[in-house]
Amino acid sequence: MTENSRPDEGGSAYVDAVEKRAPANVAFAGTGVGTPKPRRNGLGEALSAVLGSKWLAAAIALLAIALPYLNSGTYVIRIATDALIFVMLAVGLNVVVGYCGLLDLGYAAFFAIGAYTAGVLATKGGWPILATVPVVVLAAVAAGLIIGGPTLRLRSDYLAIVTLGFGEIIRITANNLDFTGGPNGLYGIPDFGDFGYRTDIAIYWVTAVVVCLAVLFSSRIGRGRLGRAWRFVREDEDAAEAMGIHTYKVKFAAYIGGAIFGGLAGVLFAVHQTAISPPSFNFLWSALILMAVVLGGMGSTPGVVVGALVISLLPELLRGAQNWRFLIFGVLLIVVMIFRPQGLLPARIGEPRRRGRTAAPADAAREGSTA
Amino acid sequence: MTGPVLLDVREMAVAFGGVKAVDGLSFAVHEGEVLSVIGPNGAGKTSAFNCITGFYKPTSGRVTFAGADITGKRPALIAASGIARTFQNLRLFGDLTVLDNVRAGMHVRIRQNVFDAMLHTPRYWRSEDAATQEAHRWLDFVGARYDRAAQIRNLPYGEQRRVEIARALAREPKMLLLDEPAAGLNHGEKEQLLALLRRIAGLGTAVVLIEHDMGLVMEVSERIVVLSYGKEIADGTPAEVRANPAVIEAYLGAEDAEAHHEAERIAAQADPVLADSASIQDASATDDSAAAPAGREGQP
Numbered sequence: 001m002t003e004n005s006r007p008d009e010g011g012s013a014y015v016d017a018v019e020k021r022a023p024a025n026v027a028f029a030g031t032g033v034g035t036p037k038p039r040r041n042g043l044g045e046a047l048s049a050v051l052g053s054k055w056l057a058a059a060i061a062l063l064a065i066a067l068p069y070l071n072s073g074t075y076v077i078r079i080a081t082d083a084l085i086f087v088m089l090a091v092g093l094n095v096v097v098g099y100c101g102l103l104d105l106g107y108a109a110f111f112a113i114g115a116y117t118a119g120v121l122a123t124k125g126g127w128p129i130l131a132t133v134p135v136v137v138l139a140a141v142a143a144g145l146i147i148g149g150p151t152l153r154l155r156s157d158y159l160a161i162v163t164l165g166f167g168e169i170i171r172i173t174a175n176n177l178d179f180t181g182g183p184n185g186l187y188g189i190p191d192f193g194d195f196g197y198r199t200d201i202a203i204y205w206v207t208a209v210v211v212c213l214a215v216l217f218s219s220r221i222g223r224g225r226l227g228r229a230w231r232f233v234r235e236d237e238d239a240a241e242a243m244g245i246h247t248y249k250v251k252f253a254a255y256i257g258g259a260i261f262g263g264l265a266g267v268l269f270a271v272h273q274t275a276i277s278p279p280s281f282n283f284l285w286s287a288l289i290l291m292a293v294v295l296g297g298m299g300s301t302p303g304v305v306v307g308a309l310v311i312s313l314l315p316e317l318l319r320g321a322q323n324w325r326f327l328i329f330g331v332l333l334i335v336v337m338i339f340r341p342q343g344l345l346p347a348r349i350g351e352p353r354r355r356g357r358t359a360a361p362a363d364a365a366r367e368g369s370t371a
Numbered sequence: 372m373t374g375p376v377l378l379d380v381r382e383m384a385v386a387f388g389g390v391k392a393v394d395g396l397s398f399a400v401h402e403g404e405v406l407s408v409i410g411p412n413g414a415g416k417t418s419a420f421n422c423i424t425g426f427y428k429p430t431s432g433r434v435t436f437a438g439a440d441i442t443g444k445r446p447a448l449i450a451a452s453g454i455a456r457t458f459q460n461l462r463l464f465g466d467l468t469v470l471d472n473v474r475a476g477m478h479v480r481i482r483q484n485v486f487d488a489m490l491h492t493p494r495y496w497r498s499e500d501a502a503t504q505e506a507h508r509w510l511d512f513v514g515a516r517y518d519r520a521a522q523i524r525n526l527p528y529g530e531q532r533r534v535e536i537a538r539a540l541a542r543e544p545k546m547l548l549l550d551e552p553a554a555g556l557n558h559g560e561k562e563q564l565l566a567l568l569r570r571i572a573g574l575g576t577a578v579v580l581i582e583h584d585m586g587l588v589m590e591v592s593e594r595i596v597v598l599s600y601g602k603e604i605a606d607g608t609p610a611e612v613r614a615n616p617a618v619i620e621a622y623l624g625a626e627d628a629e630a631h632h633e634a635e636r637i638a639a640q641a642d643p644v645l646a647d648s649a650s651i652q653d654a655s656a657t658d659d660s661a662a663a664p665a666g667r668e669g670q671p
Binding site: 217238239241349350 | 425467
C-alpha cells in the first residue's frame with residue numbers, strides 16, 4: 001500500500017504548518033509552551049518526581065514504623081497517630097475527589113460510620129475490635145450504596161449537596177440515638193492488644209501498618225485499569241461512555257472505595273481515642289480532609305500524603321504562637337493556594353518508564369500500518 | 372452492497388421540545404462499507420449519530436446493530452456491542468497522556484481486576500504491557516508523530532484528531548462513526564485523513580462519516596445518505612447523489628434558488644437598486660450552503 005508511507009512523506013511542510021499553529025492551540029489550552037512536556041514549575045516537577053519514587057516512599061514508610069524507637073514520648077505518639085489517621089482519610093477522599101472528580105463534602109460521615117460501628121459492637125456487644133472490621137466494611141459499603149445509588153446518576157454538583165447533607169444527617173442521628181450514646185457518645189473502646197508494648201505504641205504500629213498499606217493500595221489502584229477509568233470519567237464522562245466504560249459503575253466503585261477507606265480510618269480513630277462523640281465528626285472534618293486533598297494536589301498520592309501531614313501537623317507546630325495559631329494556619333493555607341493552585345505536589349503527567357516501552361520503535365510504525 | 376446489513380435504522384425520530392431534529396430517518400450500513408452522511412447544517416446528522424450511539428434516546432423508531440436491538444440503550448453498552456465514535460468537537464481526556472487516551476479505547480478488553488492492581492500480580496504487568504503495546508500500534512496506524520507520554524491538550528490540533536481516531540479504533544469496533552473528522556484540518560492533513568480512512572476500510576471496519584468536505588466525501592464514500600430537516604432525501608453512490616435535483620435544492624434551498632434566478636433576471640435589466648438587494652439575498656444563500664463543495668476548503 002502506497003498510502004502507508006504517507007505520514008512520512010512531505011512531512012516537513014506539514015510539520016511546519018503544525019508548528020505554526022501550535023502556539024495558538026497551547027494558548028487555548030492555557031498551559032505550558034509549544035513543546036509537549038508542560039513545564040509549569042521545574043522545581044515542583046522535580047520534587048514530585050523524587051517524592052513519587054518508590055524508594056523514598058518505602059523509606060518514609062519505614063521511618064513511620066520506626067518512629068517509636070526514635071521518640072516514644074506520649075505526646076509525639078499521639079500526634080503521630082492522629083496524623084496517620086488523617087493521611088488515611090485524605091488518601092480515601094483522594095480516590096473520590098482526586099481520581100474520579102466527584103465532589104464529596106460529607107466524607108466524615110463514613111469516618112463516623114466506621115467509628116460508631118466498631119465502637120457500638122465493641123462496647124455494647126463486647127466484640128473484639130478486630131472482629132468488627134468486616135462489619136465496618138459492610139456498613140461503609142451499605143452507606144455508600146444508599147447515598148451513591150441515587151446521586152451518582154447525577155452530575156457532580158448535586159452529589160456535593162447531597163453528601164453535605166448526608167454528613168450532617170449521620171452526625172445528628174448519632175447525637176439522637178440511644179445505642180450510640182447520644183451526645184455523650186461511647187467510651188471505653190478497647191484496643192487491638194498491646195503485643196507486649198505500651199498500649200499507645202501498639203495502637204500506633206497497627207495504625208502505621210494499616211495506613212502504609214492504604215497509601216500503597218490507593219496509589220496502585222489509581223495507576224491500574226480502574227484508576228484510569230476514574231480519570232476518564234473525571235476528564236469527560238461522555239467520551240468515557242463512548243469508549244464502553246459504564247460510568248455509573250465506575251463512579252460507584254470510587255465512592256464505595258472511598259467509603260471503605262473512611263470506615264477503616266474510623267475504626268483506627270475509635271481505638272486511638274477510646275471515646276467518640278458526635279462533635280468529632282462535624283463538617284469541619286469533611287472540610288479539612290478535602291483541604292488536605294486540594295492542598296497536596298488532587299489525584300496525586302504523594303501530594304495528598306504531604307497535604308494531610310501539613311494540615312494535621314501544622315497546628316501542632318504552630319503551638320508556640322498560642323491563640324494566633326489558627327489564624328496563621330488559615331493565612332498559610334490561603335498563601336499556598338494562591339501561589340500553588342494545583343497543589344503542593346500535583347499529579348505527574350507522563351508514562352512510567354519501564355523497559356523503555358514509551359518510545360515507539362521506528363519499524364513498529366510501518367508494521368502497524370500494514371496490520 | 373458490500374456485505375450483510377450491520378446497522379439498521381428504522382423510522383428513527385428524536386425531538387427537542389417542538390423541534391424534530393431527526394424525523395423518521397431510515398437507512399442501513401453494511402459490513403465493511405464506507406458510508407457518508409451529508410446534509411446542510413442543522414439537518415440532524417449529529418443528532419442521528421447521538422441517537423445511534425445512545426447519547427440521545429430516540430423518541431420513536433428502532434436501531435438494530437449486528438442483529439441486536441440497541442434502541443435507547445446506555446452509550447457504554449452500545450459501544451461494547453461494537454460501535455465506536457469520535458466527536459464533532461474533540462472530546463479527548465485533556466489532562467492525560469496520549470497513550471492513556473488510547474488505552475481508554477481498549478479499557479473493556481484489558482483483563483485485570485482491582486486486586487491485580489493492588490498486588491501488582493503478573494497478570495497486572497502482562498495486561499498493562501499488552502495495552503501499552505497495542506496503544507502504540509494504533510498510534511502508529513493513524514500516523515501519530517508526537518511524544519506519546521505528553522499531555523494530549525498540549526499537542527497540535529491535527530495530532531489530537533488523529534489520537535481521537537486511534538482511541539476509537541482501539542475499541543476494535545465493527546463500525547466506526549466519525550463526526551466531521553476533516554473539520555479544521557489543512558490540505559495536507561486532509562490527504563492523510565483520506566489515506567487513513569482507506570486503511571481503516573482495509574481492516575474491514577464499516578465507516579460512517581459525517582463530513583462537509585465534499586472532495587473528501589466523493590473520494591472515499593461507496594455510498595452517500597443525504598439528510599435535510601431530519602429526513603433522508605437521497606441515498607446512492609457519489610455520482611447518483613451529485614446528480615440528484617433534491618440534493619441540490621436542499622443545499623441551495625428552493626426559494627434561494629428561485630431568488631438566484633430572479634436576481635440574474637433583474638441584473639440583466641440593469642436596475643442598480645434591485646440588483647443590489649438581490650445580491651444580498653444571493654450572499655445569504657451561499658452562507659446557508661456553507662456545506663457546498665467549495666464552502667469549507669479554506670477554513671482553519
